[in-house]
Amino acid sequence: MKTLDRDRICRILNTIIEYEMAGVVRYAHSSLMVIGPYRQPIVQFLQAQATESLQHALEAGELITGLDGHPSQKIADIEESHDHSVTQILSESLAHEEHAVTLYRSLLDEVSDASVMLEEYARGKISAEEQHALEVKKMLKDYAPIS
Secondary structure, X not given: OOOOOHHHHHHHHHHHHHHHHHHHHHHHHHHHHOOOOOHHHHHHHHHHHHHHHHHHHHHHHHHHHHOOOOOOOOOOOXXXXXXXXXXXXXXXXXXXXXXXXXXXXXHHHHHOOOOHHXXXXXXXXXXXXXXXXXXXXXXXXXXXXXX
């Protein structure tokens, strides 16, 4: 079993907090910008994603304090395309979810064989983010260009 590098793990978890907090802002903003006949279910989906991003950030913060670290108060940069079409909002959401998977995978790589609890946490978050990405991909199919 390898040694748990608490400082490195806290840095990764802080990156996750910052990214998840950016997700809160991204999803909340996007939910306000949706227009069109499918507005209600998409708004509900985006607001649920914002709530879940906050929960993920809080969970990461709890782990950091449990490891004697200090949770970040920053949020990651949010790219704004200023294109608020449903297709663009969903595409940006998909990119956000896919990047979240890479962050949780970096945590998994760091904690593998060092902490079963942190491995299970990372695996659970990877699974959740992959499920979100799959859901967004399915939503985007309705907006695919007609050939």
